[in-house]
Amino acid sequence: MISDQIEARGPACWASGRCCNFREADHRLYTTGLEAAYSVTRLETPLSIEALDKAKSRGGCAFQVANICGVHAIKPSGCRVYFCDKSAQTWQNELSERAVEEIRRIHDREGIEYRYAEWGSLLRMFV
Numbered sequence: 771m772i773s774d775q776i777e778a779r780g781p782a783c784w785a786s787g788r789c790c791n792f793r794e795a796d797h798r799l800y801t802t803g804l805e806a807a808y809s810v811t812r813l814e815t816p817l818s819i820e821a822l823d824k825a826k827s828r829g830g831c832a833f834q835v836a837n838i839c840g841v842h843a844i845k846p847s848g849c850r851v852y853f854c855d856k857s858a859q860t861w862q863n864e865l866s867e868r869a870v871e872e873i874r875r876i877h878d879r880e881g882i883e884y885r886y887a888e889w890g891s892l893l894r895m896f897v
Contacts, residue, residue: 772850772869781858787837788854793829795854802873803885805846806892812844817897826890846889847873 788795810817817832825832833840839849847869851862870886877884885892 772847772865775865776851779858779861781853781862782855783853785837786854787834789849789852790834790839791828791830797852799831799846799848799852799889800886801846801848801889801892802870802877803887803892803895804873804877804882805848806889807896809841809844809846810893810896813841817893819894819897822890822894822897831889832893848889 792798821832825834831839833845839845848866851866851869852858853862874884876882
């Protein structure tokens with residue numbers, strides 16, 4: 771399980787919000803369609819196109835609230851394995867690839883069309 775593997779490594783999270791500001795952190799969050807659909811269907815407040823556009827214009831995630839994740843419990847695997855902690859960079863890519871492979875197997879087993887794309891564009895498909 772991803773969370774067990776992350777916990778075993780003990781990366782530091784400083785709740786700086788840098789990881790949620792993709793432009794500032796110079797990274798892009800890619801995820802699967804299944805994860806995006808899962809997140810959107812479990813939101814307490816519906817996501818709007820306006821919120822997605824605003825997040826894109828500031829270079830970040832529509833779910834970032836101040837410096838924390840507003841959807842921590844339902845965030846995709848790409849968010850779960852990404853840490854600003856430089857010591858995490860040696861293992862986070864490998865763990866991310868394994869998580870995506872596991873999710874791909876779920877897609878295949880359940881007969882769900884597989885999509886892998888940038889987080890914001892996938893969210894937009896479900897809003």
